[in-house]
Amino acid sequence: MLLGPEFEKHPDTTRLKLDRLVPKMAAALGLKPFSLVTRRGFGCYSCHLGPEGSLFGN
Numbered sequence: 603m604l605l606g607p608e609f610e611k612h613p614d615t616t617r618l619k620l621d622r623l624v625p626k627m628a629a630a631l632g633l634k635p636f637s638l639v640t641r642r643g644f645g646c647y648s649c650h651l652g653p654e655g656s657l658f659g660n
Contacts, residue, residue: 605646619646 608616628635628644636645 605616605620624645625635631644633644634642636643636648
């Protein structure tokens with residue numbers, strides 16, 4: 603899991619971001635939330651760089 607290190611270091615804030623912040627930001631921007639199946643939509647790495655740089659073409 604890409605967010606494994608974040609869950610280990612900051613489980614409460616990571617869960618809060620995934621459960622509340624990402625869906626609200628996606629809705630505010632008029633985008634679909636990120637889907638693990640399609641690898642498309644608004645998610646953490648739409649704004650933040652992943653371990654290897656930008657991910658998923660967002």
